[in-house]
Amino acid sequence: MDRSFVVIKEIGDCGIIYANGYLNGLGAERLEEECEQLLREGIKKIVVNFKKTELINSIGISVLIGIIEKVRSAGGHLGFCNLEKVHAETFEMLGFTKYVPIFPSEEEALISMEKRPPYRGRASRKEGSDG
Amino acid sequence: MDRDDLSKKRLLFNLAALIDLGEEITSDKDFKGVIKSSLYLIMGTLSASRGAILEYEGGRLQFLASKGLEGEERAIDLLPEELTFLRSHNQPFLFESSSLFLEGRQKWEALLPVLVAPMIVKKEFIGLITIGKRFTGEAYTQEDMDILSVMAKHIGTGIYNHNLLLSLSQKVEENRRLYTELQLVYYDTIQALAAAIDAKDDYTKGHSRRVARYCVALAEELGLSREEIEAIRIAGFLHDVGKIAIDRSIINKPSKPTKEERMELNQHPLISYEILSKVRFPWKEIPLSVRYHHERVDGKGYPDRLTGDKIPLLAKIMAVADAFDAMTTDRPYRKRLSIDEVFREFEREMGKQFDPRVAEVLLRRLKKELAGEVKERRLLMDEGMEEGPSLRRLYLRRIN
Known part of the structure; x- marks a missing residue:
């Protein structure tokens, strides 16, 4: 059953992906697709907000690994925020925390992202132009 | 979390993945979707960044699903000795440790496999699951191999049953066609006989x-x-x-x-x-x-x-x-x-x-x-x- 619904917001040079609902089916792939789209647009600072995430299973985990790999190979910065305890523990167990900083809130994630080196430019929103 | 908590958490996580896989395999979703979900479940469970499920058919391995691969999905021709080797391995093994694949490595390159799990059902070689490196770079453990083994058996059975059903419905269709043809031949024969009588x-x-x-x-x-x-x-x-x-x-x-x-x-x-x-x-x-x-x-x-x-x-x-x-x-x-x-x-x-x-x-x-x-x-x-x-x-x- 796919009950995930992804929302995207851009604040400054940072893209925020809201992983709402259930990350337990192929519908969760949209998270990865949106992330790829942001990277293509030249947005290389990405925060995934889990505030409204109900459930994450192994399918959701494989999608999140896909995101980590993609941001990493694009030389970008990734952060997770608003994680429930149960999800935070899962991420810790899987070793996500060694690769992705986890923030209590979106604000804190954004402040941290601001300190990161600026993005390398964003020519246009056209596909394939990653500056 | 201390070590005990972590291993308990890991156990529960793996168990949940197995339950999810069982639900996937027995669901009435389309076959491609089921196989893709199954692959994602395995990759999530093993924290792998690359993986593929390939079906063996007519001497070659065809892609049923993949994630994280670089380059094209090209069918892989199997040499007879490779097939013999895979047929005799119903447990996952480390790709690197198998000398068999040292020659002709190139064809496996797109998969970049670390773990290989042959799927064997009723002594029939169904295909392969290949798992690339873990995203953290850590080595896979025996526990990982064990869970992959169980999941591969599950998925293999799913593919086997799907093919069985497919060939069965093809046979039913074939029989229906033959029956109709036979009926036409029958009517033609009878009419020809009738014409011979009247002649x-x-x-x-x-x-x-x-x-x-x-x-x-x-x-x-x-x-x-x-x-x-x-x-x-x-x-x-x-x-x-x-x-x-x-x-x-x-x-x-x-x-x-x-x-x-x-x-x-x-x-x-x-x-x-x-x-x-x-x-x-x-x-x-x-x-x-x-x-x-x-x-x-x-x-x-x-x-x-x-x-x-x-x-x-x-x-x-x-x-x-x-x-x-x-x-x-x-x-x-x-x-x-x-x-x-x-x-x-x-x-x-x-x-x-x-x-x-x-x-x-x-x-x-x-x-x-x-x-x-x-x-x-x-x-x-x-x-x-x-x-x-x-x-x-x-x-x-x-x-x-």
């Missing part, structure tokens, strides 16, 4: 075909079942098959036959019966209805001189249909009857030669067709058709 008789070309048609029309009017209608159609086509054994000169004699000749001619229902009773028709009524199609309800018919109720209904229908065709076609020794004469003949012979109910049905249908009250004429053929009485000619004779 013996110069004056009765198309007689068997027409009798079959009239039989069906009467059977429908009488409200018989589809099975019975099929039976009488076939019986109509074949009712004169016994004429094959009768001297052509007797059949085609331009004058009334002598008593001896009549006796020989009257053998034909018996010969027809002898021939047809050896054929395993799906309809048991055919041979007897052919045997009795010259019986009369008053018991003066042949060959068995049966009376009334002793004569099967299909034989009574065939007697009416056969007589109707005889009356409405020219014979060596007489011209066809006019429509009025046909009516008079059937009315006179009701309860004598013909079963009254069947003769009644014929006349009722004839009246309807003459008055143009039917969608399709079954007894009176349209002008221009060679076979059967022409409506216009019959009308003309009626008027004159």
Whole structure:
């Protein structure tokens, strides 16, 4: 059953992906697709907000690994925020925390992202132009 | 979390993944989606960043699903020794530790496999699951291998069952097609046989075909079942098959036959019966209805001189249909009857030669067709058709 619904917001040079609902089916792939789209647009600072995430299973985990790999190979910065305890523990167990900083809130994630080196430019929103 | 908590958490996480996989494999989602979800479940469980599920078919491994691969998904041809190796490994193994794949490594490059899990169901090699490096770069543990082994068995069974179902439904479809073809061949054979029977008789070309048609029309009017209608159609086509054994000169004699000749001619229902009773028709009524199609309800018919109720209904229908065709076609020794004469003949012979109910049905249908009250004429053929009485000619004779 796919009950995930992804929302995207851009604040400054940072893209925020809201992983709402259930990350337990192929519908969760949209998270990865949106992330790829942001990277293509030249947005290389990405925060995934889990505030409204109900459930994450192994399918959701494989999608999140896909995101980590993609941001990493694009030389970008990734952060997770608003994680429930149960999800935070899962991420810790899987070793996500060694690769992705986890923030209590979106604000804190954004402040941290601001300190990161600026993005390398964003020519246009056209596909394939990653500056 | 301390070590204990972590390992407990890991155990629960793996267990949940196994439950999810079970649900996926048994769901009625489309097959591709199920396989893709299954791969994602495995990759999530093992924290792998690359993976693929490949199915073995005709000497090569074809991609069913993949994630995180770089480059094209190209089918992989298996060498015989590779196939033998994979067939004998129903447990996951480390790709690096297998010397077999050292040669011809190139073809595996797109997969960048670290773990390889052959899927074997009922000793049949179904395909492979390949898992690339863990995203953290850490080595896989024995526990990882164990869970991959269980998941591979699950997915292998899913693919096996899917293929089984697919080939089964293909076979059902194939059988249906064969059956239809067989049925067509059967009808063609029967019609060819009917044409061969009629060819013996110069004056009765198309007689068997027409009798079959009239039989069906009467059977429908009488409200018989589809099975019975099929039976009488076939019986109509074949009712004169016994004429094959009768001297052509007797059949085609331009004058009334002598008593001896009549006796020989009257053998034909018996010969027809002898021939047809050896054929395993799906309809048991055919041979007897052919045997009795010259019986009369008053018991003066042949060959068995049966009376009334002793004569099967299909034989009574065939007697009416056969007589109707005889009356409405020219014979060596007489011209066809006019429509009025046909009516008079059937009315006179009701309860004598013909079963009254069947003769009644014929006349009722004839009246309807003459008055143009039917969608399709079954007894009176349209002008221009060679076979059967022409409506216009019959009308003309009626008027004159």
